[in-house]
Amino acid sequence: MTTSFSALVPPATWLRITGAWVIVLLFALFGSQILGSSMSGFTAAWVFILLFVTILATAFGVVHEADHLAEQLGEPYGTLILTLSIVSIEVILIAAVLLGPVEAPSIAKDSIFAVMMIIMNLVVGICLITGAARNGDQEFNVQGASAYLSMIALLTGIALVLSNYTSTPGEFSSSQAVGISAFTLLMYVGFLWMQMRSHRRYFVQPPEGSMSIPKMTTTTTDKSASIDKKSALIRSAVLLALILPIVLLAHDLAVVTEFGITAAGLPPAVGGVLIAIIVFTPESITAVKAAINNELQRSVNLCQGAFVSTVGLTVPVVLLIGLLAGKQVIMGISNAEILLFMVTLALTMQSFGSQRTSPIQGYMHLVLFGVYGLLLFNP
Template identity: 45%
Template sequence: MSLDSTTLEAQPMFQPKMLIRPAVAWGTVVLFLVFGSDWMQHLSSHAIGISLFAWLFLVIVWGSFGVVHEAEELAGLLGEPVGTLVLTLSIVLIEVVLISAVMLGAGDTATLARDTMFAVLMIVLNGVVGLGLLIGGMRHHEQAYNLHGASAFLAVIIPLATIALVLPSFTASTPDGSLTTLQAVSFSILTIGLYGMFLWLQTGRHQGYFVAPRSDTDQIVPEEPPPPPRRARKGEMALHLVLLLVNILPIVILSKSLAKVLDYGIAATGAPHALGGVIIAMLVFTPEGISALIAIRRDQLTRAINLCLGGAASTVGLTVPAVLAIGLFTGKPVVLGLPPASIVLLASTLVLSTLTFSGWRTTMLEGAVHLSMFAVFLVLVFSP
């Protein structure tokens, strides 16, 4: 017996398995609200400290996959590029909350935002892009994508990254890579304005730049609007929006506990301060990175580029104003300027990304080169 459209429409939108992830996350929230203060007093025990970190890390990552799932459901309803934008902004929101939670702690967190943003750029632009292009090249030989979209992303990422991570190291008003109040306010407004204009163009007149080409020929790029999103059943969009919030909220609440464990662990082990930024970057971008790799494997390179480059642009565009605002209102020092070696690596990555996405197709060679840059980044984290 076949299912016709009427039967499909009659299938329930809500399924109990949708609540498994949020149930585990909210259960963890309840346990930490009841017993968390006692557990935090015993972090000096390596077994307890490692167990709490592993527990929180896995729950937050698993919850993030729930956020990705609901955001992808909304993507199917809203169409591209709005759907991918919802996913990207959801993930970056988690990142900003985690950074804020750690910054408001008692440890030395002056460079945390800088380290996290730099780690996200390296993981995304070198790690995920490199591995993705390598996998895509092995599976599909060459992959086509929408050049206009990639160029637009890079046109925003380059000035945002330069203003946020490079320029503070060369200003004369402060000696340590931090910003004066005037600089912080001005750069925040500039960052928000530039990123906001990009979002307006991405979801408006230039939507065609962020959808896959209509043809395999190098010269054809979609000039017409993207295909319409699938028609949503009554209440379907509201359901997935509620589930998206239900998955995000426990991550936001648990981030404070993870921040305490992470801060204590780095201080107790004498690990490099940059490692905290790397852990947060891996924590929040793992689900989105996996989604990008799956898209590349399916030969959906344009969607993967939207996820990767969109995540990089959103990270800088939203994190900088948030952390500078926290610094201004709480008096916490915020150091954004990168050290010289990291500036060289960032500049090389931005130039390499521009070259990689300067043609209409990609190959394995670009992937191997990006992965080599990612390896250099990992070495510098532990041996700056």
């Protein structure tokens, strides 16, 4: 049965699209005057609030449309669409900051690290606690969680830790940047291919009492025949209409954010945290809802999959921007951050290394996130 156009694009969606494009038009016409060299602190404050609310509301719209596509396509395709849509917004915002008028060589590593701490500690902790409160200890596909954690250890270790031990600590040389970009992208694309094809069963909720799905077991119903192509096409167009304003407003947000951080004397890493909050708040809410609905594998796909995509897409993009635009790109994280990364990885392996999750680990993840917040403002 074909769904009507008005049901596919309700008034709330039209409001998001219209509002976002009105703001885009406003800054296209008057952006140079608003964000000029004479911009005051008051102007910067209201412009930041306007852009922050607009982009966040639009990001919620992106998640809403991607979530409907997820229901149509089934796992893991649906989660991949949602994750890639969100991560593409993050890459756009980081690129806008890198190419902006203010030098921000560490914005990529700050954003990646902030995403890791927010997604893998704050959101995972909330998922484990709220999911257990509603459903008791929850089950998931341990093969999928193991695959995600292996990718996180590999890609993050190469991008953020290895760069501290090159000839220029914290940075990659031109040839290293090309090689690291190629290896990261190839590994990420290969991982996605296996996730969608030969090893799709790793990322689907297993039957109760099982940690995995046997190779020959049919995990999900083939939805290809039942997909409403018209509905999928309309939702894809709406998704694009919501993502484009974020692309066009990213540069303006980058300018006013850097102005505010400098004026307030805040640590530069706060810029990365703001990007992570803008981008991943809608997806984080979706992950928590999935845990509450006893769909923990979907939460795992959203949280760990989001971070894998963040590293797999952000690292090649920012390194290539650095090469092509002649921008300095600092990828190495501090010793304290390396320790937080190692503890996060070890704790996550414990949390998702057994057949069922425990809320005890959830509280541990929250404490680790609190330590990160403490060190962010008190380095």
